[in-house]
Amino acid sequence: MSMEFESVIGLEVHVQLATETKIFCGSSTRFGGDPNEFIDPVTLGLPGALPVLNRRVVEFAIMLGKATKCEIRRFNRFARKHYFYPDLPKGYQISQFEEPICERGSLEVHFENAVRTVGIRRIHMEEDAGKNMHDTRTETSLIDLNRAGVPLLEIVSEPDLRTPAEASAYLRTLRQMVRFLGVSDGNMEEGSLRCDANISLRPVGELKFGTRTEIKNLNSFRFVERALEYEIARQTSLLRAGQKVVQETLLYDSAADVTRSMRGKEESSDYRYFPDPDLPPLIIEEGWVNQIVGSMPRLPDQWRKELTENYGLSNYDASVLLAESENVAFFQAVFDICQNAKAACNWVTSELFGYLHKNSLTLAHSPIKPADLGALIKLIDDEVLSGKMAKSVFEEMFATSQSPQEIIEKKGLKQIANPDEIQQLVTDTISKFSSQFDAYAQGNDRLHGFFVGEVMKLSRGAANPKLVNNAILDAVKKRRSS
Amino acid sequence: MTDLASLTATEIASELDRGSLSSVELTRSLLTRAESKRGLNAFLDLYSDVALASAEEADKRRRAGERGPLLGVPVAIKDVILVKGTKTTCGSRMLANFLSPYDATVVSKLRKSGAVLFGKTNMDEFAMGSSTENSAFGPVQNPWNKAYVPGGSSGGSAAAVSARIAPLALGSDTGGSIRQPASFTGIVGMKPTYGRTSRYGLVAYASSLDQIGPFARSVKDCAHLLETISGFDPSDSTSMDVPVPSWSEELTQGIKGLRIGVPKQYFIEGLHPEVEQAVRAALQWYEGQGASLVEVDLPHTEAALSTYYILAPAEASSNLARFDGVRYGHRAAEPTDLIDLYCRSRSEGFGTEVKRRIMIGTYVLSSGYYDAFYLRAQKVRALIKNDFDKVFSSQCDLLACPTAPTPAFRIGEKVDDPLTMYLSDVFTITVNLAGLPGLSLPCGFSSSQLPIGLQLIGKPWDEGTLLRAAYAYEQQHDWHTRVPQ
Numbered sequence: 031m032s033m034e035f036e037s038v039i040g041l042e043v044h045v046q047l048a049t050e051t052k053i054f055c056g057s058s059t060r061f062g063g064d065p066n067e068f069i070d071p072v073t074l075g076l077p078g079a080l081p082v083l084n085r086r087v088v089e090f091a092i093m094l095g096k097a098t099k100c101e102i103r104r105f106n107r108f109a110r111k112h113y114f115y116p117d118l119p120k121g122y123q124i125s126q127f128e129e130p131i132c133e134r135g136s137l138e139v140h141f142e143n144a145v146r147t148v149g150i151r152r153i154h155m156e157e158d159a160g161k162n163m164h165d166t167r168t169e170t171s172l173i174d175l176n177r178a179g180v181p182l183l184e185i186v187s188e189p190d191l192r193t194p195a196e197a198s199a200y201l202r203t204l205r206q207m208v209r210f211l212g213v214s215d216g217n218m219e220e221g222s223l224r225c226d227a228n229i230s231l232r233p234v235g236e237l238k239f240g241t242r243t244e245i246k247n248l249n250s251f252r253f254v255e256r257a258l259e260y261e262i263a264r265q266t267s268l269l270r271a272g273q274k275v276v277q278e279t280l281l282y283d284s285a286a287d288v289t290r291s292m293r294g295k296e297e298s299s300d301y302r303y304f305p306d307p308d309l310p311p312l313i314i315e316e317g318w319v320n321q322i323v324g325s326m327p328r329l330p331d332q333w334r335k336e337l338t339e340n341y342g343l344s345n346y347d348a349s350v351l352l353a354e355s356e357n358v359a360f361f362q363a364v365f366d367i368c369q370n371a372k373a374a375c376n377w378v379t380s381e382l383f384g385y386l387h388k389n390s391l392t393l394a395h396s397p398i399k400p401a402d403l404g405a406l407i408k409l410i411d412d413e414v415l416s417g418k419m420a421k422s423v424f425e426e427m428f429a430t431s432q433s434p435q436e437i438i439e440k441k442g443l444k445q446i447a448n449p450d451e452i453q454q455l456v457t458d459t460i461s462k463f464s465s466q467f468d469a470y471a472q473g474n475d476r477l478h479g480f481f482v483g484e485v486m487k488l489s490r491g492a493a494n495p496k497l498v499n500n501a502i503l504d505a506v507k508k509r510r511s512s
Numbered sequence: 513m514t515d516l517a518s519l520t521a522t523e524i525a526s527e528l529d530r531g532s533l534s535s536v537e538l539t540r541s542l543l544t545r546a547e548s549k550r551g552l553n554a555f556l557d558l559y560s561d562v563a564l565a566s567a568e569e570a571d572k573r574r575r576a577g578e579r580g581p582l583l584g585v586p587v588a589i590k591d592v593i594l595v596k597g598t599k600t601t602c603g604s605r606m607l608a609n610f611l612s613p614y615d616a617t618v619v620s621k622l623r624k625s626g627a628v629l630f631g632k633t634n635m636d637e638f639a640m641g642s643s644t645e646n647s648a649f650g651p652v653q654n655p656w657n658k659a660y661v662p663g664g665s666s667g668g669s670a671a672a673v674s675a676r677i678a679p680l681a682l683g684s685d686t687g688g689s690i691r692q693p694a695s696f697t698g699i700v701g702m703k704p705t706y707g708r709t710s711r712y713g714l715v716a717y718a719s720s721l722d723q724i725g726p727f728a729r730s731v732k733d734c735a736h737l738l739e740t741i742s743g744f745d746p747s748d749s750t751s752m753d754v755p756v757p758s759w760s761e762e763l764t765q766g767i768k769g770l771r772i773g774v775p776k777q778y779f780i781e782g783l784h785p786e787v788e789q790a791v792r793a794a795l796q797w798y799e800g801q802g803a804s805l806v807e808v809d810l811p812h813t814e815a816a817l818s819t820y821y822i823l824a825p826a827e828a829s830s831n832l833a834r835f836d837g838v839r840y841g842h843r844a845a846e847p848t849d850l851i852d853l854y855c856r857s858r859s860e861g862f863g864t865e866v867k868r869r870i871m872i873g874t875y876v877l878s879s880g881y882y883d884a885f886y887l888r889a890q891k892v893r894a895l896i897k898n899d900f901d902k903v904f905s906s907q908c909d910l911l912a913c914p915t916a917p918t919p920a921f922r923i924g925e926k927v928d929d930p931l932t933m934y935l936s937d938v939f940t941i942t943v944n945l946a947g948l949p950g951l952s953l954p955c956g957f958s959s960s961q962l963p964i965g966l967q968l969i970g971k972p973w974d975e976g977t978l979l980r981a982a983y984a985y986e987q988q989h990d991w992h993t994r995v996p997q
Binding site: 071074075076077078079080081082083110112114116119120121122173300302303304307308309310 | 593594600602607610613614616711712713714715716718719720746747748749750826827829830833834835836838839840850854874877878879882886
């Protein structure tokens with residue numbers, strides 16, 4: 031019996047928010063400080079310490095909720111989720127339980143030349159826990175509470191995803207969204223974007239869901255795909271062998287590329303949720319939501335429309351620019367100066383990206399500022415620089431971070447477009463290569479390119495090639511008619 | 513100056529103003545008195561040197577022309593409120609060596625006012641109890657009779673003020689923990705409206721019910737201390753941005769025309785006849801002074817005790833989860849693993865009553881029981897609040913009733929019978945559930961010379977009416993001037 035199965039996948043994504051301070055106190059959220067550098071009575075869960083909600087967290091939640099077409103709950107409450115663990119200072123996590131701030135939304139995912147709409151079940155606010163570190167040499171456990179209290183949004187999708195690649199595409203789209211909104215840096219390596227996946231199989235055509243497993247610790251796009259692929263294979267062989275999938279929580283071991291059961295109390299634990307009496311209900315007024323919506327940056331889909339319809343870029347170019355919010359912001363800044371979308375896109379995505387890549391730099395650390403790149407393109411369009419000169423100016427800009435004007439002045443690189451100067455260059459070249467010119471005038475048109483090249487050489491590339499071209503044609507015509 | 517200890521805070525302030533007394537002199541004398549009354553076990557920590565230093569500072573401020581009702585006046589503090597750099601034990605082995613890393617907001621306010629922080633007072637462990645017998649550091653004696661309890665959980669603060677060791681003290685009140693001991697020791701005690709005083713730095717027992725409040729030997733002193741510690745605190749999201757009136761200046765407005773509600777559910781079987789008699793006499797006095805008495809109905813009163821003993825333990829079980837032996841507090845020796853560390857640290861650190869309430873609370877929040885207990889109790893709580901809203905909206909301006917059903921009971925009398933012990937809060941608990949202000953003032957003595965308290969209950973944010981009514985009564989009676997021997 032060979033039965034075909036379809037996988038049903040839903041993702042739970044935790045996003046650390048890019049707020050300056052923690053969700054319930056004034057300590058910094060910075061990543062990479064000394065252990066326990068960013069702590070205070072609230073973070074430590076000291077007796078008598080009380081949480082005060084950071085309103086920016088709510089604003090970020092509303093932004094992401096609106097961007098994913100969610101309903102925003104008016105009457106919100108925080109709940110306490112109880113469990114004992116050394117990285118959880120209070121013995122409970124402040125989260126939202128039955129009343130998440132955002133519900134019933136969707137996200138459009140561009141996948142294999144089609145658009146898939148993935149349902150968003152809920153988005154809720156909560157605090158992150160600290161980190162335990164185990165020193166195997168000394169057999170001690172150490173706790174770093176810098177991360178404790180860092181704000182998180184948990185985004186739970188509907189089980190609308192059907193393949194690992196689709197799941198990965200959804201995650202990329204979500205990451206793109208939070209980065210465009212500026213609510214998170216979405217950095218998976220630093221853990222500001224973390225993903226758990228729920229997956230079950232069912233025979234193709236069946237409507238009922240099968241038994242699902244939850245895979246934790248998927249901290250890269252690649253791991254999401256590989257873990258899901260492994261789990262699909264594992265569940266398929268179980269089902270084919272007539273066995274049952276056990277509902278459990280699995281941990282993905284990326285080194286071995288397998289999922290392992292946590293055999294956890296995870297399933298059996300009772301979190302004893304109840305509304306946090308230290309935090310009064312949060313009422314979200316319509317006016318506040320409108321204000322936030324009004325100040326929201328342009329979303330990826332809106333950008334795509336703008337880039338293809340108004341800027342005349344191809345869908346491919348748009349995708350390259352939209353891969354990161356910095357790209358499109360950089361492009362926009364270049365365009366603002368030069369007003370030439372295609373050139374701006376080309377210079378950014380091929381020249382600049384190529385040089386950055388070669389030098390292992392990111393756009394954020396680009397030695398060339400967008401305004402300077404815009405100025406360079408404008409100099410080409412104004413025929414001050416030839417394309418060839420522009421390339422060398424660009425190299426110099428990349429090396430020195432100077433503006434194109436500075437470099438042109440320094441090197442005397444201005445394009446020669448004065449007809450008299452051009453004429454002089456042509457005349458000089460002809461007298462230097464008089465026999466070749468005779469041959470050209472007698473009909474050897476292949477020598478035209480030779481003369482253009484020599485004139486350009488003489489001008490050290492500064493002559494306007496179009497004018498040089500015309501001047502040489504004029505000279506030949508004149509000789510032939512004389 | 514013959515008897516410095518008997519001075520009220522108001523009297524102290526005027527002596528200090530006149531220059532006939534210095535804060536240092538007073539503080540030294542009261543510290544000596546505290547030493548001589550160690551047997552009461554009212555204090556867990558006396559700030560001897562630190563108190564003298566801040567007394568000196570207060571004297572300096574006064575000499576520089578500064579004035580203030582608490583400037584240079586000693587205030588004792590229940591050991592559940594954090595004072596930076598000093599121990600806060602909450603009457604528990606769990607925190608026996610816990611040094612407070614920060615000041616509670618009310619403590620910052622006291623410091624600003626120039627009050628002399630005098631020491632930390634004994635209490636029922638984590639404020640759970642009605643007799644101060646649940647302290648890990650031994651029970652407190654009632655100054656009126658050493659064989660009797662001072663009430664609880666703020667029994668140390670009540671005893672300190674009653675025994676004339678400190679003119680003022682802070683307590684916390686979750687189900688009656690200020691008012692009941694005030695009643696048992698013959699002094700004034702007040703729980704403000706929920707949200708009136710900041711809970712930041714108050715070790716939480718039941719967050720939605722806890723409120724810090726004053727103990728004093730006169731209504732005016734009580735008003736001064738309440739004014740000092742009240743007000744919105746951005747560090748406590750449940751504190752409210754409501755103006756703080758100058759209650760101490762509005763005490764003399766009289767009580768003519770006040771409508772006093774007398775809730776019939778508070779005069780029940782089991783109410784001690786001498787308590788009933790004293791309270792009825794006080795009510796009659798009010799009527800004689802031009803107030804009117806109205807019998808009112810608070811039909812859900814009967815459910816208050818069981819509601820409280822679901823909600824308070826639920827919150828307590830959560831609030832006390834942080835005491836896990838990991839970051840601070842008692843840690844079991846040589847744990848074999850993490851679970852062992854948790855289990856033994858908590859088993860060794862907490863006392864019987866605390867464990868009992870953690871277990872009740874854990875049970876009522878468990879999935880499958882949550883709806884039947886916690887959620888239902890929340891609904892009943894709303895009904896109880898609604899009872900008060902109704903009578904306050906049309907029938908009366910304040911309520912008057914006994915603070916506790918009996919005078920103080922004997923040490924040891926109820927320790928083995930928690931349910932009977934819980935009953936001693938039956939008249940005070942409703943006030944916390946409804947978030948209302950409540951005040952207890954002395955209104956008589958039993959035949960065995962134990963104080964009896966009258967409880968006044970007000971509308972939300974209307975502490976003023978309670979203080980005014982209490983002040984009027986106090987002016988015409990001398991219960992509060994009697995001194996325990």
